[in-house]
Amino acid sequence: MSTAELSTNVQATPVRYLTPRVEVGETETAVWLVADMPGVATDGATVELDETVLVIEGVVEPADVEKAESRPTRHYKRRFTLSDPALFDIANIKAKMANGVLEVEIPKASKPEPRQIKIATS
Amino acid sequence: MLYATSERSPFDSFLGLRRDLDRLFKEALPIDASRSVPLAFSPTIEVEENDTGLTLRAEVPGVEPQNLNVAIDGDVLTISGERETKFGREASFANDGSRHRSERRFGKFSRALRLSDQYDTEKIDAQHSNGILTLHIGKKDAAQPRRIAVEAK
Incomplete structure (x- = not known):
């Protein structure tokens, strides 16, 4: 599966790391990753693909979460592994953050045409 | 290979x-x-008390504002609503068995909290942004800490 998961959940004092709950689904044309990250602003999320590892992150700055004193920064983070990046059109991955939900669309690559391989004659 | x-x-x-x-x-x-x-969606709630009252935060990611209700009946505060799937991407996954991982929960929810009588149910304001509903419930005037002036002689 493309989302073999290497989840990290580290507890540190000033930052609270949280693992967002996700939904992974597949349509004809794409694989979708939907993650709940309440409190993350529309510009507060990042999606990164490094080789086969897709990392989604979202940060809730304390300022967003009221003036309240002792609230730590909340940091959502989760990693997924794409089985084979060649199966996806990784240049066209799209992400949208709205109403505390991150949606990532990973389009499937169109199937490569069968190729004729010339047989060399000596 | x-x-x-x-x-x-x-x-x-x-x-x-x-x-x-x-x-x-x-x-x-x-x-x-x-x-x-x-199995069903229920918002995570945090309640914090400070000098001026209570601050309540409920995580309601993906819940449309029009599907969110805050009501007060006597001293019981109720947050209810519905997290819908039918207009979302989720619905199309569910129907054709192509949903690979499903940790998010949907449906109707309702959470009720009884407020102690030091809070003023007339002084409630509600805000909704980035999937978090924040309520502030003020204290009754009498419940505010009273400052007693110390006279210097």
Whole structure:
């Protein structure tokens, strides 16, 4: 599966790391990753693909979460592994953050045409 | 290396493994391990008290503002609503069995809290942004800490 998961959940004092709950689904044309990250602003999320590892992150700055004193920064983070990046059109991955939900669309690559391989004659 | 090609989805092998593991756990454990994620959506709530009153934060990601209700009946504060799937991407996954991982929960929810009588149910304001509903409930005037001036002689 493309989302073999290497989840990290580290507890540190000033930052609270949280693992967002996700939904992974597949349509004809794409694989979708939907993650709940309440409190993350529309510009507060990042999606990164490094080789086969897709990392989604979202940060809730304390300022967003009221003036309240002792609230730590909340940091959502989760990693997924794409089985084979060649199966996806990784240049066209799209992400949208709205109403505390991150949606990532990973389009499937169109199937490569069968190729004729010339047989060399000596 | 040359791999055999197949028309199967890249997800299939992992799903097979997951099914096997689920079966193993079901047989080995008396309680269903997959139940660790609750079946229906219910917002996580945090309540904090400060000098001026209570601040309540409810995580309602993906709940449209028009599907969110805050009501007060006597001293009971109720937050209710519905997290819908039908207009979302989720619905299309569910119908054709192409949903590979499903940890998010949907449906109707309702959470009620009884307020102690030091809070003023007339002084409630509600804000909704980025999937968080924030309520502030003020204290009754009498409940505010009273400052007693110390006279210097």
